[in-house]
């Protein structure tokens with residue numbers, strides 16, 4: 001059974017990366033897989049990105065906590081977590097993660113302070129395309145290397161192009177290597193003006209917004225100072241990028257594509273598969289989330305059976321309508337699922353997770369997904 005192959009992934013891998021279109025259930029799946037990791041005795045960390053508030057609360061996360069937070073053993077014990085199993089959750093806070101990275105990567109404390117105080121840094125670390133993805137990867141790399149987790153599950157940001165995060169580290173390196181940045185860094189103001197802000201293509205909105213707040217000279221001064229210091233971090237950024245690339249490509253990492261029976265995301269799932277493959281990364285499984293289950297009762301002759309059981313005709317009608325609507329939704333989801341099946345390799349492990357009546361907002365609800373997700 002396929003869900004069992006997803007289960008083997010959690011058992012075998014050290015890193016699981018959940019990718020997929022916006023809103024399909026990446027955060028939910030990442031948290032549920034992490035809970036399963038804990039159940040089998042692994043010391044597990046789930047790195048979530050912008051979790052829904054109720055799920056965050058139930059994982060013990062608040063807006064102020066960027067560091068991994070342990071979930072108290074007493075809350076896990078009812079699920080049968082063995083003594084060696086531990087679950088930590090972390091909410092990636094973009095600003096905090098960047099500041100933390102700058103402090104670790106800058107050659108001296110003074111360098112770090114210069115970058116952190118720079119107004120342009122504040123804007124760019126938030127709005128530069130790829131900044132969020134780079135820092136998510138950086139956090140994954142650091143936490144996987146510096147702490148002794150048996151399993152780290154990474155949720156990924158809902159970017160317009162959900163695989164941006166794979167290219168983000170490389171893009172930041174390319175930017176730092178560009179001639180324009182070198183000129184700014186040398187404070188060669190004339191040359192920098194001549195080149196304009198070309199290297200920031202794509203971040204123009206953010207940069208112009210910053211520009212509007214400063215005078216022209218202030219802006220160039222800030223830009224020069226920022227880039228000169230930031231370039232000092234080229235070596236650590238480069239080392240991390242290479243390290244991260246090999247971590248993602250390693251045999252102990254598994255990519256899971258999360259999708260839902262909705263035309264757009266299902267099409268994108270196929271795209272993600274191909275794009276990961278092109279980058280030399282192996283997709284180890286597919287999770288089709290929020291699949292409408294078939295009605296519990298056969299629709300044929302339902303009205304007669306209900307009336308035979310003494311239900312008033314108008315009430316029986318309402319029930320029949322509801323059951324028929326559910327059956328139609330199930331058929332529609334199954335048709336999209338079948339299309340998706342045909343477009344992906346036949347041997348790709350997959351799990352189908354039924355749509356629940358309510359949002360998945362606490363540990364109990366996450367646990368209830370495990371039969372579908374990992375065949376528990």
Ligand SMILES: Nc1ncnc2c1ncn2[C@@H]1O[C@H](COP(=O)(O)OP(=O)(O)OP(=O)(O)O)[C@@H](O)[C@H]1O
Pocket residue numbers: 021022023024025026027028029049050051052157158289290291353354355356357358359360361
């Ligand atoms: N199987 C399910 N049944 C019912 N609701 C679900 C299911 N899976 C997820 N949800 C709900 O759907 C919503 C979106 O899920 P989630 O936040 O995990 O998606 P996401 O892919 O992380 O979204 P984003 O791209 O915005 O980060 C949440 O309210 C979640 O509780």
Ligand SMILES: [Mg+2]
Pocket residue numbers: 026027028049050051155158
């Ligand atoms: Mg999410």
